[in-house]
Amino acid sequence: MKVLVAIKRVVDANVKVRVKADGSGVDLANVKMSINPFDEIAVEEAVRLKEQGVASEVVAVSCGPAACQETLRTAMAIGADRGVLIETDAVLEPLAVAKLLKALIDKEAPQLVILGKQAIDDDCNQTGQMLAALTARPQATFASKLEIAEGKACVTREIDGGLETVQLALPAIVTTDLRLNEPRYATLPNIMKAKKKPLDTTTPAQLGVDVAPRLTTLKTAEPAGRAAGVKVPDVATLVAKLKNEAKVI
Numbered sequence: 147m148k149v150l151v152a153i154k155r156v157v158d159a160n161v162k163v164r165v166k167a168d169g170s171g172v173d174l175a176n177v178k179m180s181i182n183p184f185d186e187i188a189v190e191e192a193v194r195l196k197e198q199g200v201a202s203e204v205v206a207v208s209c210g211p212a213a214c215q216e217t218l219r220t221a222m223a224i225g226a227d228r229g230v231l232i233e234t235d236a237v238l239e240p241l242a243v244a245k246l247l248k249a250l251i252d253k254e255a256p257q258l259v260i261l262g263k264q265a266i267d268d269d270c271n272q273t274g275q276m277l278a279a280l281t282a283r284p285q286a287t288f289a290s291k292l293e294i295a296e297g298k299a300c301v302t303r304e305i306d307g308g309l310e311t312v313q314l315a316l317p318a319i320v321t322t323d324l325r326l327n328e329p330r331y332a333t334l335p336n337i338m339k340a341k342k343k344p345l346d347t348t349t350p351a352q353l354g355v356d357v358a359p360r361l362t363t364l365k366t367a368e369p370a371g372r373a374a375g376v377k378v379p380d381v382a383t384l385v386a387k388l389k390n391e392a393k394v395i
């Protein structure tokens with residue numbers, strides 16, 4: 147069984163992002179970039195399936211600029227067998243990524259595609275769902291457990307107030323939630339080995355996909371700063387303020 151894992155290069159989770167002065171977006175100059183955390187979980191899950199003898203090959207795919215090669219090498223250091231870069235400098239919206247992934251799925255025919263539930267930069271939470279619609283494959287989003295048996299995927303999903311278990315016929319699309327697994331650290335020997343693994347490059351044009359944006363960003367703004375607190379002399383004043391000023395009681 148071939149498993150395709152979609153990985154996005156995003157601003158590192160520990161970076162405090164700055165909005166550009168003209169409000170057109172987030173400043174990415176000299177900012178540390180990393181593999182999207184949910185995609186790291188997706189790679190780990192695919193590699194575990196391979197270690198269990200369930201998957202035969204794990205292919206990592208990233209859409210974006212040439213620098214995504216580094217992200218693909220990270221996925222290969224975790225254990226992916228090879229990488230595919232769909233190279234473009236265009237700004238990619240989830241629909242464009244879903245179309246690119248569909249075009250690659252048509253060529254690679256994976257039985258299972260694992261994506262992150264969301265990219266931590268745009269927080270869209272759309273690509274997996276759009277990909278399922280475009281490929282007419284069953285989907286299970288927010289997976290916290292994944293088991294493959296007899297041509298089916300059994301997925302436990304994190305939903306409001308509990309867990310839901312669904313069974314999907316393969317080929318299928320799964321998106322990862324935080325509790326699915328804890329990704330391993332890539333060891334130095336595996337980082338070195340990853341440098342020699344195959345990495346193919348293609349382009350949206352070669353895949354016949356139009357990635358022109360459908361959305362326009364009107365404005366990006368920093369969250370409003372918090373107002374300073376005040377000290378109150380006694381409980382009576384606090385209650386009065388909560389009642390009359392904050393109007394929360």
Ligand code: AMP
Nearest residue numbers: 152153209261262264265270271272273
């Ligand atoms: P989003 O819908 O943007 O929140 O992204 C959800 C998931 O889609 C991510 O966790 C990735 O697995 C995948 N994805 C989004 N953008 C890309 C990209 N440029 N390249 C590869 N995978 C992506």
